[in-house]
Amino acid sequence: MAGNMGWRMQDQEWRKGPWTPAEDDLLIEYVRMHGEGRWSSVAGCSGLKRSGKSCRLRWVNYLRPGLKKGQLTPQEEGIIIELHALWGNKWSTIARYLPGRTDNEIKNYWRTNFKEKTTSSQNQEKKKLKVAFRRDQYQQEVKETINSCALPYKEDNIGCKMDGETIAASSSGTTNEQQQHNQSLMARDVASWWDIVSEDGSWSEFLWNLDDDNPNQPVIEQSFSSYF
DNA sequence: AAACCAAGCAACCGCGCGCAG
DNA sequence: TCTGCGCGCGGTTGCTTGGTT
Structure with a gap:
């Protein structure tokens, strides 16, 4: 859909697959500076070669403070x-x-x-x-x-x-x-x-x-x- | 020790919604 | 009202890991 342009217009340049610690650091730093949201501008501001969609997912599921790890009670x-x-x-x-x-x-x-x-x-x-x-x-x-x-x-x-x-x-x-x-x-x-x-x-x-x-x-x- | 298998999990993909212009 | 954009959500995929043969 057209709405995905913001996420995927540069699909060929986006890195995919597992995140590296260095990429995590860049994303954490970006969120620290700019807050959550504005995911489509992460690549431009942080230098990450990840789509906004990928950044959001990584942050929400793995990097966000307060996340519990380990087995469910x-x-x-x-x-x-x-x-x-x-x-x-x-x-x-x-x-x-x-x-x-x-x-x-x-x-x-x-x-x-x-x-x-x-x-x-x-x-x-x-x-x-x-x-x-x-x-x-x-x-x-x-x-x-x-x-x-x-x-x-x-x-x-x-x-x-x-x-x-x-x-x-x-x-x-x-x-x-x-x-x-x-x-x-x-x-x-x-x-x-x-x-x-x-x-x-x-x-x-x-x-x-x-x-x-x-x-x-x-x-x-x-x-x-x-x-x- | 090696091969195979299944479970668990991280990440990707497509769709749809809400909002702004 | 229509259109484009940003984003979130649910479904799916594929890699990793641990257990079994």
């Missing part, structure tokens, strides 16, 4: 499972509720763990069992988190509002204690939501009906109302 896995059940493959939306995790990471996680390899009913059953197992594991973790949570819950705690901006803020501007507190609060609400959904056994139907665009958004918005 059971809490995070539970949140992914539940939000995917609600929203389907809206990876960036799901990522907003997992501070420090990227949409790419979540997408890869899902594909690795739950990717449909065949359509056999046997595999469907296996998949359901796997999700059920992870759900149970997650709920156990939630209980432990709640039991060990020493900080009091405050309705007016503005820092807990978990939209995209405050997540970013909480990643960079709050203490680890606050971040853990926020996560445990969110985990508690997810657990409550689970209780509602799974009470009559409808969760399984809920989980596998992923094709609708976003039919369950009101449910989660109600459950997560203190964060929206």
